[in-house]
Amino acid sequence: MNKEEIFKMIVQHTCEVIPELEDHTFKSGDQLKELGANSVDRAEIISLAMESLSLQIPMVEVFGAKNLDELATLLYENQ
Amino acid sequence: MTNVGIEAMNVFGGSAYLDVMQLAKHRKLDTARFENLLMKEKAVALPHEDPVTFAVNAAKPLLDRLSQAEKDRIELLITCTESGIDFGKSISTYVHHYLGLNRNCRLFEIKQACYSGTAGFQMAINFILAQASPGAKALVVATDISRFMVVEGGEAMTEDWSFAEPSGGAGAVAILISNQPHVFRVDVGANGYYGFEVMDTCRPVPDSEAGDADLSLMSYLDCCEQAYSEYSKRVTGVDYQQTFQYLSFHTPFGGMVKGAHRTMMRKVAKVVAPAQIEVDFRQRVVPGLTYCQRVGNIMGGTVFMSLASTIDHGDFEEPKRIGCFSYGSGCCSEFYSGVVSKDSQVRQHQLGLQKNLDERYHLSMNEYETLLAGSGTIRFGTRNVKLDTQLIPGAWVASAGKQQLYLKEIREFHRKYEWIA
Numbered sequence: 022m023n024k025e026e027i028f029k030m031i032v033q034h035t036c037e038v039i040p041e042l043e044d045h046t047f048k049s050g051d052q053l054k055e056l057g058a059n060s061v062d063r064a065e066i067i068s069l070a071m072e073s074l075s076l077q078i079p080m081v082e083v084f085g086a087k088n089l090d091e092l093a094t095l096l097y098e099n100q
Numbered sequence: 101m102t103n104v105g106i107e108a109m110n111v112f113g114g115s116a117y118l119d120v121m122q123l124a125k126h127r128k129l130d131t132a133r134f135e136n137l138l139m140k141e142k143a144v145a146l147p148h149e150d151p152v153t154f155a156v157n158a159a160k161p162l163l164d165r166l167s168q169a170e171k172d173r174i175e176l177l178i179t180c181t182e183s184g185i186d187f188g189k190s191i192s193t194y195v196h197h198y199l200g201l202n203r204n205c206r207l208f209e210i211k212q213a214c215y216s217g218t219a220g221f222q223m224a225i226n227f228i229l230a231q232a233s234p235g236a237k238a239l240v241v242a243t244d245i246s247r248f249m250v251v252e253g254g255e256a257m258t259e260d261w262s263f264a265e266p267s268g269g270a271g272a273v274a275i276l277i278s279n280q281p282h283v284f285r286v287d288v289g290a291n292g293y294y295g296f297e298v299m300d301t302c303r304p305v306p307d308s309e310a311g312d313a314d315l316s317l318m319s320y321l322d323c324c325e326q327a328y329s330e331y332s333k334r335v336t337g338v339d340y341q342q343t344f345q346y347l348s349f350h351t352p353f354g355g356m357v358k359g360a361h362r363t364m365m366r367k368v369a370k371v372v373a374p375a376q377i378e379v380d381f382r383q384r385v386v387p388g389l390t391y392c393q394r395v396g397n398i399m400g401g402t403v404f405m406s407l408a409s410t411i412d413h414g415d416f417e418e419p420k421r422i423g424c425f426s427y428g429s430g431c432c433s434e435f436y437s438g439v440v441s442k443d444s445q446v447r448q449h450q451l452g453l454q455k456n457l458d459e460r461y462h463l464s465m466n467e468y469e470t471l472l473a474g475s476g477t478i479r480f481g482t483r484n485v486k487l488d489t490q491l492i493p494g495a496w497v498a499s500a501g502k503q504q505l506y507l508k509e510i511r512e513f514h515r516k517y518e519w520i521a
Contacts, residue, residue, distance in 0.1 A: 059130070061358075064314065068321065079326075084314065
């Protein structure tokens with residue numbers, strides 16, 4: 022997947038975990054925490070995203086993203 | 101093969117507790133998604149309670165059921181904690197004294213965050229298996245109290261640490277280990293361990309904690325998968341869904357365990373349908389959450405509190421295998437298993453864990469704030485103090501008549517305890 026596709030995929034998983042965000046217009050600088058995702062939600066979203074990419078690396082390797090764009094970049098670089 | 105495992109196990113979930121939803125509202129946490137975290141109550145340590153009183157109060161009912169001859173065969177006492185009260189002298193020395201154990205006994209303490217209980221447990225199992233002293237017993241006590249006052253300042257380590265307060269409990273689990281595993285017969289050699297260096301949560305200064313909730317969750321999930329993967333390499337034909345009729349997880353809070361179970365079901369058991377995962381969660385995991393939801397995270401002992409909860413709430417008409425996952429920040433983890441029978445459950449019910457939790461004193465927010473204000477908190481390194489047992493008078497009254505130990509005073513660093521009844 023390219024970065025834009027990964028971003029869209031993260032958005033899709035975010036909406037699966039927090040259905041209330043269906044109508045939200047996601048921006049690259051959005052932070053999961055600010056969108057109402059608690060730590061369990063955040064781990065679930067990242068876990069689902071990694072599974073979608075079939076990433077076989079430890080989750081702690083993709084720790085540290087401050088917003089959705091950074092998360093997409095991190096996942097893209099670890100593909 | 102030698103029989104080895106848990107002969108008896110008791111949980112002490114404190115003498116006072118707080119309603120966690122009340123706390124979340126009081127702290128103005130986002131309660132919209134708070135219910136997903138599956139927290140209900142948490143035990144709060146009173147000024148006259150410390151890791152020693154918790155440990156002794158967990159172990160005493162087990163010792164009272166032994167004959168003098170049996171008690172004298174306890175030759176190993178390990179305390180497991182991240183709430184140490186001295187850098188050199190271990191809590192086990194006090195526990196040994198107040199339980200009146202045989203002096204021909206090894207006394208020491210183990211630290212590895214919430215993995216400490218499992219570390220102590222596995223050492224004790226190996227002591228019995230080694231047969232160096234045939235017929236000997238070991239007593240392992242995991243005891244911890246929360247120090248949730250966040251380390252101030254800094255960048256990464258203080259962010260979103262708000263769940264630490266509602267989830268952090270206080271409690272101890274005492275486990276008697278021998279070649280008579282009435283309560284939990286260990287599957288010998290069926291162990292998958294996994295650890296690596298990570299700075300997720302820690303206690304870098306006295307009386308305080310620091311951590312990163314996201315990193316800790318990620319590390320927990322990594323370990324859950326990797327420890328099980330190692331277990332499955334060592335146990336032929338193991339199946340995550342079929343081999344274990346119940347699963348007991350280290351439970352910082354229920355929502356975290358639900359997330360870990362969901363991930364394991366998807367990645368390991370290859371079950372993707374959410375409804376199917378939910379049914380499995382209710383059937384195999386929820387029995388182990390009940391006590392954890394009432395006491396909060398008691399760190400080293402949490403996985404065993406979950407095991408005790410599973411044994412009390414599961415169906416054991418036929419013997420069942422329980423898979424246990426232990427995780428301690430920093431980090432080290434392990435997946436192991438054992439078998440529980442109807443007799444195990446009958447024995448555990450006699451200890452009345454549920455009743456003991458029901459009898460705890462319900463703290464009001466004002467009383468909780470009084471405790472937090474620090475007037476009753478003993479700082480690490482306190483040299484002299486006489487404890488105020490009347491800071492929360494209702495809690496003291498609720499403990500009246502119970503065979504429980506309390507901290508009376510510290511004199512020249514030496515802690516002096518007395519029995520309430």
